[in-house]
Amino acid sequence: MEGSKGKVNDPDTFKNPCAICHKRPATRYCDYIIGYSDLQMFIRDFQQLRANNGPDYETCDVPMCDECAKNIGREMDFCPYHFELYQKAKEIPEELRKAQARVKMQINTELLHGSD
Numbered sequence: 001m002e003g004s005k006g007k008v009n010d011p012d013t014f015k016n017p018c019a020i021c022h023k024r025p026a027t028r029y030c031d032y033i034i035g036y037s038d039l040q041m042f043i044r045d046f047q048q049l050r051a052n053n054g055p056d057y058e059t060c061d062v063p064m065c066d067e068c069a070k071n072i073g074r075e076m077d078f079c080p081y082h083f084e085l086y087q088k089a090k091e092i093p094e095e096l097r098k099a100q101a102r103v104k105m106q107i108n109t110e111l112l113h114g115s116d
């Protein structure tokens with residue numbers, strides 16, 4: 001065991017191994033959005049935020065190989081865990097779906113007729 005990192009030429013050792021199978025090097029990161037930045041919270045770091053000019057959301061970023069990544073569209077890959085969540089998220093229970101439809105209809109009606 002040599003202790004010098006970065007000089008390892010062992011093919012079984014990757015700098016950035018896949019977090020799912022640990023067998024292949026990671027080639028992509030999970031794009032699932034796990035949180036949005038609340039600007040209010042970042043006021044004190046505002047200048048830094050502006051300097052970085054980064055995205056205002058945070059993604060999962062689990063490193064994955066081609067085999068383990070779940071591609072859900074152009075340049076969008078989810079880790080298996082978030083892929084499952086994503087599929088569940090699309091199918092909400094019947095009860096909630098009814099409530100959802102009711103509110104959407106209400107909003108549409110208000111938009112159509114306008115509120116004084």
Ligand SMILES: [Zn+2]
Nearest residue numbers: 018021065068
């Ligand atoms: Zn993998």
Ligand SMILES: [Zn+2]
Nearest residue numbers: 030060079082
């Ligand atoms: Zn993920």
